[in-house]
Amino acid sequence: METLWESRYAQRTQRMGSSAIRELLKLTEKPDIISFGGGMPAPDVFPVEDFAAACDRVLGEFGAQALQYGATDGYLPLREMIARHTGRYGIKITPDNILITSGSQQALDLIGKVFINPGDRILVEEPTYLGALQAWNAYGAEYVTVPMDENGMISEALEETLRAGPKFIYVLPNFQNPTGVTLSVERRQALIEMADRYGVPVIEDDPYGQLRYEGCHLPSVVTLDGQFRETGSAPYRGNVIYLSTFSKILSPGIRLAWVIAPQEVIRKLVQAKQGADLHTATFNQMVAYEVSRGGFLDRHVWMIRRVYQERRDAMLEAMEDFFPEETSWTHPQGGLFLWSTMPKGMNSKKVLEKAIEQKVAFVPGESFYARGGGENTMRLNFSFAKPEIIRLGIERLGKVIKEQLQVKSLH
Numbered sequence: 225m226e227t228l229w230e231s232r233y234a235q236r237t238q239r240m241g242s243s244a245i246r247e248l249l250k251l252t253e254k255p256d257i258i259s260f261g262g263g264m265p266a267p268d269v270f271p272v273e274d275f276a277a278a279c280d281r282v283l284g285e286f287g288a289q290a291l292q293y294g295a296t297d298g299y300l301p302l303r304e305m306i307a308r309h310t311g312r313y314g315i316k317i318t319p320d321n322i323l324i325t326s327g328s329q330q331a332l333d334l335i336g337k338v339f340i341n342p343g344d345r346i347l348v349e350e351p352t353y354l355g356a357l358q359a360w361n362a363y364g365a366e367y368v369t370v371p372m373d374e375n376g377m378i379s380e381a382l383e384e385t386l387r388a389g390p391k392f393i394y395v396l397p398n399f400q401n402p403t404g405v406t407l408s409v410e411r412r413q414a415l416i417e418m419a420d421r422y423g424v425p426v427i428e429d430d431p432y433g434q435l436r437y438e439g440c441h442l443p444s445v446v447t448l449d450g451q452f453r454e455t456g457s458a459p460y461r462g463n464v465i466y467l468s469t470f471s472k473i474l475s476p477g478i479r480l481a482w483v484i485a486p487q488e489v490i491r492k493l494v495q496a497k498q499g500a501d502l503h504t505a506t507f508n509q510m511v512a513y514e515v516s517r518g519g520f521l522d523r524h525v526w527m528i529r530r531v532y533q534e535r536r537d538a539m540l541e542a543m544e545d546f547f548p549e550e551t552s553w554t555h556p557q558g559g560l561f562l563w564s565t566m567p568k569g570m571n572s573k574k575v576l577e578k579a580i581e582q583k584v585a586f587v588p589g590e591s592f593y594a595r596g597g598g599e600n601t602m603r604l605n606f607s608f609a610k611p612e613i614i615r616l617g618i619e620r621l622g623k624v625i626k627e628q629l630q631v632k633s634l635h
């Protein structure tokens with residue numbers, strides 16, 4: 225029988241349902257399972273003592289101010305620090321181009337709130353970040369997708385899809401979640417030129433850009449867009465909204481991220497954020513600023529890179545040793561994930577069921593496809609487990625995939 229509540233849920237909740245995959249992944253939270261499923265940073269890189277000292281300093285120096293309501297756009301010294309830091313890469317922004325959010329996930333939600341009408345088409349990579357789809361489904365988004373290769377979104381396909389008149393383009397240029405693939409600099413350039421030609425804004429989501437383990441830093445799409453417009457010393461007012469976060473370089477639990485955008489867009493997002501949570505926690509912003517300043521964050525990121533590079537290498541080496549030759553996988557230059565593809569006809573949800581029995585888990589790739597597909601793919605996280613555990617987990621998973629390949633060939 226329908227409950228009182230069921231008849232009262234808004235229409236938008238119909239697309240919020242919890243997926244079968246999420247139910248499966250709940251099983252992977254048990255301590256004896258080696259999980260490559262989550263997107264979690266390694267807890268051993270969290271700077272716990274530095275946070276303790278920063279909390280003391282914030283309460284000692286600022287006292288009640290740290291416990292008070294704050295401005296919606298965020299703690300000014302933190303925004304100034306982000307503006308300085310971003311400026312190093314060749315883009316002119318001021319604190320007025322920055323909004324502090326409660327994680328990039330909130331920024332995605334606010335973007336949905338500000339830009340998406342029901343039925344609007346959003347252009348996304350195929351596959352793309354599941355959390356963005358979750359945020360935008362609630363606003364009634366529809367999706368058009370652009371396939372990727374080892375250099376990211378394919379430019380010719382992008383141009384074709386732009387003709388469908390999408391509301392905006394959502395792109396993850398560095399070590400994409402879920403594939404680990406990086407968009408080449410030529411394609412970044414092509415992207416901003418096409419976006420400009422078709423008059424379509426770009427949302428650049430970049431949580432992993434600083435976590436590069438090999439190769440050279442590539443300019444962000446927002447930086448290239450600023451240069452393309454040659455606005456000289458005026459603050460940025462181009463076509464791109466850029467998102468990044470402290471989650472992967474400091475701590476995800478403090479829920480702290482930032483948006484860089486033209487000031488008019490920031491003002492709109494501020495209005496949307498006021499209705500959502502008034503502002504991001506004052507105390508967390510002050511503590512994150514205290515921890516980060518004086519060069520700590522750069523040193524800390526260096527350390528994280530060393531730890532994650534070792535884990536990525538451990539996973540790649542173990543895959544060479546234990547995965548069947550019918551599978552292929554990406555070699556990400558940074559980030560937290562790699563992506564493996566099994567032969568057509570294999571089903572990674574079935575493989576996951578068997579893998580859980582062998583106490584290893586991953587995320588089936590199809591969850592990252594906005595319009596279906598990817599049944600034979602999987603996302604593997606390499607940041608969370610230690611190298612020896614990664615090797616053991618990949619050995620188990622390799623065995624399961626080999627068995628499933630045999631089952632398939634028998635049918």
Ligand SMILES: Cc1ncc(COP(=O)(O)O)c(C=O)c1O
Pocket residue numbers: 263326327328329330353355396401429430431468469470471476480481
């Ligand atoms: C591409 C992407 N965007 C946004 C987020 C959300 O990050 P946050 O912890 O800042 O909310 C994540 C988290 O994994 C992500 O991978």
